[in-house]
Amino acid sequence: MRRLFAALALALIGGAAQAQAVPQWGYARSGTCDGYPxxxxxxxxxxCVGLALAPPSTGLPLSKRTIRMPRGLLVLPDGDLLVSDLGAWTTGRGAVWRVTPRPGGPxxxxxxxxxxxMPHTLAVGPDGGVYVGEMSRISRFDPDAADPQATLTPVITGLPDNRLHENRHPLSAFIWAADGAFLVNVGAPSDQCPPTKPGGEPCLEAxxxxxxxxxxxxxxGKWADQPTVHARGLRNSLALVRTRxxxxxxxxxSIDVPQANWPPEELNVIExxxxxxxxxxxxMNETAPAWKAQKVTCAPYRxxxxxxPPHAAPLxxxxxxxxMFPELSGRLLVTLHGYRPTGSRILAIELDDKGLPKAxxxxxxxxxxxxxxxxxxxxxxPVGMAVGADGAIWVADDRNGAILRxxxxRR
Known part of the structure; x- marks a missing residue:
């Protein structure tokens, strides 16, 4: 009975949190933005921001949306968008959609x-193929085929079985290195991997x-079956880019703590x-709370x-x-997905000639x-971004089921 009451209490708390986190109104429209509402x-x-796709209310249940949780975007040569749809935080509910935007209508x-x-990343590979990352694998497919589903071919398998409720970071993100190697995110199973006892073993997850x-x-279009570790000590690398x-x-x-202004999220140069x-x-190499008693030194780490911004969740x-935006040319755009005040925005960061953020x-x-x-x-x-042939910036907004531009x- 105690377990039953505890479960009911958690359900009520979770339901209240969800009701507070999901407002019951959609995006108001006022005029147009380059042809879109x-x-x-x-x-x-x-x-300005135009609405290419948005349900009438963010309170609309996921089951009533066509595209439930848009995450990744890829612009096709004909101007259509491929959209990865997480579907739900469970298996078998994800999808990829082809969207033809129409300024004058839906x-x-x-x-x-x-x-x-749980599909996330969409990208064109060095071989010209289109790739999608799922929870534990990455596959190639042909979106122009008569039956794209029949062309879905796994090319990277054997990733950790990141079952959501056993692993806090189940999504795969990826890019390609200059030599064509696949670089794939393998998220940390936990938030802080605290030591099991004073003076105990280091974190085995890392x-x-x-x-x-x-x-x-x-x-x-082929890669080794067994990977090597390219870089480590990265809690969750959903946001990756190889600059020009x-x-x-x-x-x-970064880690989840109650403090609103600490720790900051990080922009890292991966080597x-x-x-x-x-x-x-x-x-900037401050000891994490869970490891202070272990007298950890941060000097060896990059x-x-x-x-x-802290708790902003760059994705x-x-x-x-x-x-379209010469003033943004060469700048790094970052989507901040977090629900705290530091999130809900897109930043532009100036890079130098080496692709490093200017100090x-x-x-x-x-x-x-x-x-x-x-x-x-x-x-x-905001989650995934893509740039159209005209230079407009497409953005997926997963919580609100929207695709923005x-x-x-011009007014």
Missing amino acids: RAAIETAPGL PIIRPVLRKLD VRQAAIWRFAPTGP AGTILQAEN YGAHYGWPYCVA KPAMNL DLLEYRGA GQKPRDLTPGWGAVKGKRPAGA LAKD
Whole structure:
């Protein structure tokens, strides 16, 4: 009976938290933004946000949405968007959709893949194929085939079976190195991996997980079955990019603690063989709370190149090279997904000629007014980004089931 009452209490608490976190109103529209309905989101001067897809209310149950939780975006040569849909935080509910945006009306939405396990990243590989990352594998498929599902072919398998309720970070993200190697996120199973006893063993999770794995290329569209660890000490590398200069950058979601202003999230420069400190150290090499009693020294670990706002949850990185916003050319765009006040925004960070963030800068906030305002907008939850042929910036908002388009404000 005690267990039953405890379960009921947890359910009530969880339901109340969910009701508070999901406002019961959608994005208000006011005029247009480059042909699309203008969303009531305050932006930096010269920008506006258009709604390509959004349910009428963010309180609409997931089961009633066509695209339930859009995460990753990929622009196809004909201008269509591929959208990875997490579906739900469970297996077999994910999908990939093909979306044809229409400024004068609702988009055309067609299914491409079904019954996926929490899909996240979509990308074009060095062989020209289209790839999708699921919870424990990465596959190639042909979105233009008569039956795309029949073309779905796993190419990276054997990733940890990151079952959600046994692993806090089950999603796979990936990029390719300059030599064509697959670099794949393998998230930390826990938040802080606290020591089991004073003076005990180091965190065993950090030996192979909480890392970026490298699968060496073995031929066009082929990679080694067994990976090596490219970099470690990274709690969750969902935001990865290889810049035009060749630098690999990663945005780190740091540990969860009650303090609102600590620790900062991190922007790391990824180098082969480096250790970035998780779970022992956070921020600019400060000892993590769970490991202070162990007298951990942070000197051996790599410091971040830049601190990002605390608890902001960076989920995607993109080096902007589009024509619509010359002032953003070469800048690093970062989506901040977090539900705290530091989240719900997109930042632009200036890079130098080596693809490194310039020291001493304050990132430019492209969406400073994206917090929840009743009757106007829900709190934004941006995840994946993609740049269209015209230079517009497409953004997936998973919590609110929306696909947004940042464009030049022409009014």
